[in-house]
Amino acid sequence: GDSAKAAKIQAAFDSIMMAGLSTRVANLGKKAPQPEVFYADRTPLFPWRPRVEVETTNNIITNTGIFGILAAWACTSAVCDYNPLVFGTVAALFRLTQKLTAFSPSPKDPEKKKIADRMRLLRVLALTFGG
Helix, strand or coil, X not given: CHHHHHHHHHHHHHHHHHHHHHXXXXXXXXXXXXXXXXXXXXXXXXXXXCCCCCCCHHHHXXXXXXXXXXXXXXXXXXXXXXXXXXXXXXXXXXXXXHHHHHXXXXXXXXXXXXXXXXXXXXXXXXXXXXX
């Protein structure tokens, strides 16, 4: 009964594991593993730390355009000292909120959504005004 079924499951597991090991040994010299695999069993020291994300060309062009227009406005206008700075800050807040919303969407639960949205707003404010 159960011991025969357990032995059958164990044999299937062993054959799957051996097939994976044979594949890895066969590909050992041909293809280098990805760098993340080497440290897959180690947890990061600070799991909440910011993650590096490469900007897309579209975002770089958009941000450069926004701040280029604001810099031109600040340089050519004699009467508006802080308006470009304020608009630039608002644009940065908006762009970072969009990016963080796409990166970590809000949960479905209304209470958790409220907390997640507040934490996202605090993160955006800290990124905008803190650095």
